[in-house]
Amino acid sequence: MWTENNNKLYRKFEFADFKEAFVFMTSVAELAEGMNHHPLWTNSYNKVEIWLSTHDAGDVVTEKDRELAEKIDKLL
Numbered sequence: 001m002w003t004e005n006n007n008k009l010y011r012k013f014e015f016a017d018f019k020e021a022f023v024f025m026t027s028v029a030e031l032a033e034g035m036n037h038h039p040l041w042t043n044s045y046n047k048v049e050i051w052l053s054t055h056d057a058g059d060v061v062t063e064k065d066r067e068l069a070e071k072i073d074k075l076l
C-alpha cells in the first residue's frame with residue numbers, strides 16, 4: 001500500500017530474494033523511462049523502497065506519481 005508523507009508517495013516491497021527484487025526493479029526502470037518519470041529508491045537484498053514525487057513541480061506529489069504508482073502495482 002502506498003502512503004503519502006512529506007510530499008512523497010512511498011511503498012516498501014519485499015521479494016523472495018535479490019534476483020526477484022532486481023527483476024522487479026528492471027521492470028520499474030522500463031516503466032519510468034517510458035513515462036520520463038523516475039523513482040527515488042533503495043534496494044537491500046530482497047527489499048525495495050520507492051519514493052515518488054515530481055521534481056519539475058517542486059518536489060510534490062502529482063498525477064504522474066499516482067500514475068506510475070498504479071503501473072508499478074500492476075507489475076506485482
Ligand SMILES: C[C@H](O)[C@H](O)[C@H]1CNC2=NC(N)=NC(=O)C2=N1
Binds near residue numbers: 052053
Ligand atoms: C528533464 C526531464 O524531463 C525531467 O527531469 C524529468 C525526468 N524524470 C523525472 N522524474 C521525477 N520523479 N520527477 C520529475 O520531475 C522528472 N522530470
